[in-house]
Amino acid sequence: MCTQLLRAIAVVIALCMSPTVVAEEAAPSALDDFKLGGYLSAGLNAHPGGKTDGAFNEVGLILSWENESRFRFLSELDVERPLTLNENGTGSGLDTHLGMSRLYLERIYVDYNLSDKLNLRAGRFLTPAGRWNLGHAAPLVWTTSRPLATGNQLFPVGTNGLMLYGALPLKDSESEALEYNFFVGLSKDQHTDKKDILYDDIKGARFVLSGKVNWGLSLLEFRESSLNSPSIRMLGVDFLVQHNGWEWSGEATQRYYSNDSDGGSGAYLQGVAPIAHQWFAVARVETFKSPVTGSSERLVLGTAWRMTPRHVFKVEYIAGDNERTESPKGLLASFAILF
Secondary structure (H helix, E strand, C coil), rough: HHHHHHHHHHHHHHHHCCCCCCCCCCCCCCCHEEEEEEEEEEEECCCCCCCCCEEEEEEEEEEEEEEECCCHHHHEEEEEEEEECCCCCCCCEEEEHHHHHHEEEEEEEEEEEEEEEEEEEEEEEEEEEECHHHCCHHHHHHCCHHHHHHHHCCCEEEEEEEEEEEEEEEECCCEEEEEEEEECCCCCCCCCCCCCEEEEEEEEEEEEEEEEEEEEEEEEEECCCCCCCEEEEEEEEEEEEEEEEEEEEEEEEEECCCCHHHHHHHHHEEEEEECCEEEEEEEEEEEEECCCCEEEEEEEEEEEEEECEEEEEEEEEEEECCEEEEEEEEEEEEEEEEC
């Protein structure tokens, strides 16, 4: 009875506000435009020394809202390694880690469409620095491991602030466009893990020329959140080519301190080749140099089975120099789901 009364009131109000009497149901609730999705991944790592460990690597929950208005909302809450197996190499078995320290607010922002070529974003968003950082969720990438040159050791992976972005179609071409991002950080980075570097005073721009070959250019300036940290300027270039299941991609990044001294660098080159029945061969070479942790080179050889667009199984072997926490070695296998 209460529901019927509310519907009747809504219809009366709608009829009073409309110049034309139309017999229709009350307008759908704004809550109907919310969508909940996400992804999860789990994997094992057999290290060169004989130790084997595993984990639910991450669970990401994505809540979005969009209708015919100019506004759009998106948030992503990640739970990092909520379940681990033999994490410390002690044979202690299965451990759960569900405390607040494992929760990470990856993204939360509101978009406003200013025109067909210009949008405004406010909140926390992935820093437009290179290609991998903008699409690094486990079901979207070819390998379990992330290239060292695309992580927190070189630049802030997330920014709390404002961003203007859009795309300008190029003349005489329906498939080519110039995509652009201009962004600035307005608040300090959030603390995510003791090993993560925190950054302040973030600002930059990214440009992508899309077509048969996608070329990207990233320009950033920021500083680490430690006392008396100098300003850092960063230049990054990237590319992506896709054709008949084949894919080539790569990124190269160079940092400079405000006194023009070397602030670290990194690069990777990755190739993907179709085999059969949605199996793909993957190979990647990497180089990374940090003023703090030193240099590292890695070779990644593996395969990925994209059984469906939302399910992927990956196996890879990582060779290179000494193993570190941020640079695993050995045999890795993982399974990821997008839901």
